[in-house]
Amino acid sequence: MAKAVEFVKINKRFPGVHVLKDISFSVEEGEVHALLGENGAGKSTLLNILHGVYPEYEGSVILHGKEVHFKDANDAIVNGNISKVHQETLVVKDLTVGQNVTLGYEPKKGMFVDFAKMNSDVDAILKELNCKFSAADLVANLTSGEMQMLAIARALYHHSNIISLDEPTASLTLKETDALFDVIRKLKSQGVTILYVSHHLEEIFQICDRASILRDGEYIETLDIAKTTRDELIHSMVGRNVAAVAGRLRPSPRTEEVVLKVEHLSSGSNFEDVSFELHKGEILGFFGLVGAGRTEVMRTIFGADRKTGGEVYLHGKKLESAWNTTKALHAGLGLVPEDRKTQGFMALSDNTDNIAISSLEKYMTGLFVDQNKKNKNAARYFEEMDVHPRRIDYLTRNMSGGNQQKVILSRWMSAETEILIFDEPTKGVDVAAKAEIYRLMEDMVAQGKSLIVVSSELPEVMGLSDRLIVMSEGKITGELTDKEQYQEDVIMNYAIGGN
Amino acid sequence: MSRFISKNKRELVVFLATLAMAAAFTIMNPAFIRWNNILTVFQQMVLNGVLAVGIMFAIITGGIDLSIGCTYAITGICVAWCTVHSVNPFISIAIGLIIGAVLGAFNGFLVTGLKLQPFIATLGTMSLYRGIAYVVTGGIPVTSVPDSYRNIFNGKMFAGIRFYVLVMIVLFIVAYIILAKTRTGAYLYAVGGNEEAAKLSGVNVIKTKYIAYIVCGACAAIAGMIMLASLGSAEATAGTGYETNAIAAAAIGGTRMAGGRGSALGTFIGALMLAVLKVGMVVINVDSFWQYIVTGLIIIVASYFEFMQEDIKAFMARRKNK
Numbered sequence: 001m002a003k004a005v006e007f008v009k010i011n012k013r014f015p016g017v018h019v020l021k022d023i024s025f026s027v028e029e030g031e032v033h034a035l036l037g038e039n040g041a042g043k044s045t046l047l048n049i050l051h052g053v054y055p056e057y058e059g060s061v062i063l064h065g066k067e068v069h070f071k072d073a074n075d076a077i078v079n080g081n082i083s084k085v086h087q088e089t090l091v092v093k094d095l096t097v098g099q100n101v102t103l104g105y106e107p108k109k110g111m112f113v114d115f116a117k118m119n120s121d122v123d124a125i126l127k128e129l130n131c132k133f134s135a136a137d138l139v140a141n142l143t144s145g146e147m148q149m150l151a152i153a154r155a156l157y158h159h160s161n162i163i164s165l166d167e168p169t170a171s172l173t174l175k176e177t178d179a180l181f182d183v184i185r186k187l188k189s190q191g192v193t194i195l196y197v198s199h200h201l202e203e204i205f206q207i208c209d210r211a212s213i214l215r216d217g218e219y220i221e222t223l224d225i226a227k228t229t230r231d232e233l234i235h236s237m238v239g240r241n242v243a244a245v246a247g248r249l250r251p252s253p254r255t256e257e258v259v260l261k262v263e264h265l266s267s268g269s270n271f272e273d274v275s276f277e278l279h280k281g282e283i284l285g286f287f288g289l290v291g292a293g294r295t296e297v298m299r300t301i302f303g304a305d306r307k308t309g310g311e312v313y314l315h316g317k318k319l320e321s322a323w324n325t326t327k328a329l330h331a332g333l334g335l336v337p338e339d340r341k342t343q344g345f346m347a348l349s350d351n352t353d354n355i356a357i358s359s360l361e362k363y364m365t366g367l368f369v370d371q372n373k374k375n376k377n378a379a380r381y382f383e384e385m386d387v388h389p390r391r392i393d394y395l396t397r398n399m400s401g402g403n404q405q406k407v408i409l410s411r412w413m414s415a416e417t418e419i420l421i422f423d424e425p426t427k428g429v430d431v432a433a434k435a436e437i438y439r440l441m442e443d444m445v446a447q448g449k450s451l452i453v454v455s456s457e458l459p460e461v462m463g464l465s466d467r468l469i470v471m472s473e474g475k476i477t478g479e480l481t482d483k484e485q486y487q488e489d490v491i492m493n494y495a496i497g498g499n
Numbered sequence: 500m501s502r503f504i505s506k507n508k509r510e511l512v513v514f515l516a517t518l519a520m521a522a523a524f525t526i527m528n529p530a531f532i533r534w535n536n537i538l539t540v541f542q543q544m545v546l547n548g549v550l551a552v553g554i555m556f557a558i559i560t561g562g563i564d565l566s567i568g569c570t571y572a573i574t575g576i577c578v579a580w581c582t583v584h585s586v587n588p589f590i591s592i593a594i595g596l597i598i599g600a601v602l603g604a605f606n607g608f609l610v611t612g613l614k615l616q617p618f619i620a621t622l623g624t625m626s627l628y629r630g631i632a633y634v635v636t637g638g639i640p641v642t643s644v645p646d647s648y649r650n651i652f653n654g655k656m657f658a659g660i661r662f663y664v665l666v667m668i669v670l671f672i673v674a675y676i677i678l679a680k681t682r683t684g685a686y687l688y689a690v691g692g693n694e695e696a697a698k699l700s701g702v703n704v705i706k707t708k709y710i711a712y713i714v715c716g717a718c719a720a721i722a723g724m725i726m727l728a729s730l731g732s733a734e735a736t737a738g739t740g741y742e743t744n745a746i747a748a749a750a751i752g753g754t755r756m757a758g759g760r761g762s763a764l765g766t767f768i769g770a771l772m773l774a775v776l777k778v779g780m781v782v783i784n785v786d787s788f789w790q791y792i793v794t795g796l797i798i799i800v801a802s803y804f805e806f807m808q809e810d811i812k813a814f815m816a817r818r819k820n821k
Binding site for chain 1: 676680681682684685688689692693695696699700701702703706755759
C-alpha cells in the first residue's frame with residue numbers, strides 16, 4: 001500500500017518548550033489511523049503542523065510521496081486536499097448548511113453566488129453521507145452530530161483525501177456516533193485516509209486499523225489494533241500500568257443516612273417528575289444519553305436553573321423557593337460542571353484564584369482577603385492532588401484538561417462541600433488523570449462526603465457507582481440498586497427509553 | 500519592589516508615557532511644570548477621575564454604564580435645590596449619594612432583573628435620566644448655591660490643594676482596596692472573567708452586579724456634587740458626553756472592555772494622562788479644535804499598546820530563550 005502521510009523527523013519548539021521531538025512515522029492510504037497520547041503529548045501540535053496551522057517547524061511532511069509545506073490552514077484544505085474536523089465544529093450558525101460547506105469557495109455565476117448549484121452540489125455530498133438535513137437548512141437548527149457531518153461534508157467539498165477527526169464523538173449521542181462510524185467506513189472504502197484522535201479507547205478498537213502513540217512529544221510506536229489489547233495500548237500511552245477501568249478499590253462507606261432527597265422535581269420541558277435519594281458516603285451514578293436531561297436536573301438542584309415543580313430536601317430540610325448557587329454553596333452543595341472552559345474556570349484568573357473563589361471567607365485577615373493564605377491553600381491541594389505543573393500562579397486555561405479538572409476539584413475541596421455533583425467528570429481527560437480522579441472520588445466518600453456522578457460513559461458509571469439511576473428524555477426510566485444487576489444491555493435499554 | 504513592577508507593568512507603561520508627555524510639554528513651555536499648573540492638572544482630572552473610577556466597576560463585571568453623565572446632572576440639580584432651600588449641606592450630600600445609588604441600582608435592575616444588555620439598558624436610562632433632569636428644572640439652571648455647601652469641596656487645604664482633589668484620591672484608594680483586597684473585589688473580577696463559571700462557583704452574580712452599578716451611580720453623584728460646588732450652579736445639560744471620557748480613562752489604564760480586568764491605579768493614571776494632555780495643550784497653545792484630534796489619537800495609540808501587551812510579552816520571552 002502507498003503512504004498517504006509521512007512525517008520525517010518533525011521537531012517543533014514553542015518559547016521555552018520542545019513540544020515535538022524527532023517525530024517520524026507514516027500513515028497508509030485508506031486506513032483509519034489513530035493518534036493516541038495523553039493530554040499534552042503533542043497530538044494536537046502534530047495535527048496542526050499537518051494541516052498548515054503551524055507553518056514553522058523542522059523536518060518534513062510528505063503527502064502521497066510529495067513533500068508539502070502549507071502556508072496556512074486554508075492552503076492545506078484547498079491545495080493539499082487535506083481537512084481537519086475540529087473538536088468543536090466551527091460553523092456560522094445564521095447561515096445555511098450549503099453556505100457553511102462552501103464558505104469562501106462558493107460556486108459563482110458571474111459576480112453572484114450561484115445558490116442553485118451550491119445547494120445541488122452540497123445536497124449530493126450530504127446524500128453520500130446519509131444525512132437527513134439538506135443544504136438549504138439553517139445550521140442553527142442542527143444537532144451537534146449533524147454539525148459534525150457538515151464539517152465532513154466541507155472536507156469532501158474540497159475533495160479531501162486525508163481527513164483528521166479530533167475527538168469527533170465528544171458531544172454525539174450513541175446513534176450519531178454509529179452514523180459517524182458508518183460514514184468513516186464508507187470513506188475508507190473509497191480510499192480516503194482518516195486520522196483519528198480520541199480518548200475513548202472503545203472507539204479506537206471499533207473503528208481504527210492502526211494506532212501511533214505519542215508520549216511527552218516523542219513518537220513511541222505504531223501498533224496494529226487487531227493484535228493489541230487494551231492494556232497494551234494504555235501501557236504504551238502512559239508508559240506504565242494504570243488501572244484505567246473505572247472501579248472501586250476500597251469497600252463502599254455508604255450509610256443509610258439520606259443527605260439529599262428529590263421529590264417530583266420538574267423544570268419546564270427539560271425534565272419532569274424526577275425523584276431520588278442520595279445517601280451519605282455514597283456514589284450515585286446518573287446515566288443517560290446526551291439530551292436525557294441529567295445536566296438540567298443537577299443544575300436545578302444546585303440552584304443554577306429554576307425549578308417549575310417538586311421539592312428538594314437537604315439533610316431533611318426543604319430548600320427555600322428562592323434557591324440559588326450561593327445558597328447551595330453555603331449549604332454544602334457543589335457542582336463540577338461539564339464544560340470546564342465555559343462553566344468551570346475564570347479564563348483571566350490564575351490557579352490560586354480559581355481555587356479560592358468559592359471559599360474566600362477562609363482566607364480573611366480582618367476585613368481583607370489574605371493572598372498568602374490563598375496561596376497556601378492552593379499549594380496544599382496541588383500537592384495533595386498531584387497537579388502538574390505545580391504552579392499555582394499559572395493561568396488555569398493554560399493547564400491540560402485533567403489538571404484543570406483537578407483545579408476545579410480543589411475549589412470544591414477548599415469549600416468543604418458535603419455533597420458534590422460531577423457532570424461528565426472525565427470528559428477530555430486523559431487516561432492517567434482519569435484514574436487519579438476516580439481515586440480522589442473514593443477519598444471523598446471515605447471522608448464522609450456524598451457524590452453524584454453524571455456520565456455518558458457506561459463503564460465509568462458502572463464501575464464507580466453504588467447505585468445507578470438511568471434517565472431518558474427528561475424522565476427517570478430505571479434504577480439499579482445492586483451491583484449484581486449492572487448489565488450493559490439492561491442499562492442501555494433503560495437509556496433509550498425502553499422497559 | 501520588583502514584584503510591584505511585574506504586577507503593575509501595564510500601569511507603569513502608561514505612567515511613563517504620561518511623564519514623557521509632561522516632559523515634552525515642559526520643554527515646549529516651562530510654565531507647565533509650575534506648581535500652580537500642576538494643581539490645575541489635578542483639578543482638571545477630578546471630575547473625569549471620579550466618573551472613571553465608578554464606570555470601571557461596571558466595566559470589570561463585563562458591563563458598561565452610559566448614564567453616568569445624566570446621573571451627574573440630576574444629582575447636581577437635586578443637591579443644588581436642597582442647599583438653596585437651606586437643607587444642611589451634609590444632609591444634602593447624603594441625599595445626593597442616595598440619588599446616585601438609586602439611579603445606579605435601577606441600572607442594576609435592568610441588567611440583572613430584566614437581563615438587558617448593559618449597553619442598551621444604560622443607553623435607555625441615559626435618555627431617561629436626562630429627560631428627568633430637564634423636566635425637574637424646566638430647563639432653567641438652579642443658581643446661588645450657598646458658600647456653606649461650596650466650601651466643603653472647594654476649601655483649600657495646604658499648598659493650594661483643594662479638598663475635592665483629596666476626595667478623588669480617597670475614592671481611588673477605597674476602590675483599590677475593594678478591588679484588590681476584599682471578597683467583593685474577587686467576585687467582581689470573577690463575574691467579568693466568566694459569568695457562568697462564577698455563578699457555578701457559588702458567586703452571587705446578581706448581587707455583585709448590583710454593587711457595581713450602585714458604586715458607579717454613587718461615583719457619578721459625587722462628581723456631580725463636586726461640579727456643583729465649583730460652579731455654584733447646576734443645569735440639566737451638565738455632563739453631556741462625560742461617559743466617553745470616563746470610558747477612555749479606564750481603557751487607557753488597562754481596563755478590559757469585555758470585563759474581568761482593570762485596576763484603580765491604572766484608571767487613575769489613565770485619567771491623569773488625559774488631564775496632562777488637556778492642560779498641556781492649552782499651555783502650549785494648541786487650537787481647541789485640534790485638541791480633540793490629538794486626544795482621539797492618544798486614546799487609539801494607548802489602546803493599541805494595551806492590545807499589544809501579550810505580543811510584546813511573547814517577543815521578550817522568545818528573545819530570552821535564544
